[in-house]
Amino acid sequence: MSTPELRKLWKLFLNTSDRAFEEWEKRGYIGSVNRPPFPEELRGMTCGAKTRAGTPCRQKGIYRNGRCKLHGGLSTGPITQEGKKKSSQNWKKRTP
Ligand SMILES: [Zn+2]
DSSP, X not given: OOOHHHHHHHHHHHHHHHHHHHHHHXXXXXXXXXXXXXXXXXXXXXXXXXXXXSSBOXXXXXXXXXXXXXTTTSOOOOOSHXXXXXXXXXXXXXXX
């Protein structure tokens, strides 16, 4: 199951737990992380995107955006001129 409300809750949960980790970092990693409890309704959440067969996607490996790797998860590569230039130079690192 995946609804827009569930995905919203998923993002909210990730953001609040990120903030808890930031606070922990500021405290100098003292004490334990004041993480929010994992919302039970998010357990077993699926991607839910419409597949080419017309059925909802059943992948459970969900990224921050609430979708799986096939439905909006992977990077499409560098966009800016700077990024393209940088990635075009990466091959040089491997040659001795
Ligand atoms: Zn999916």
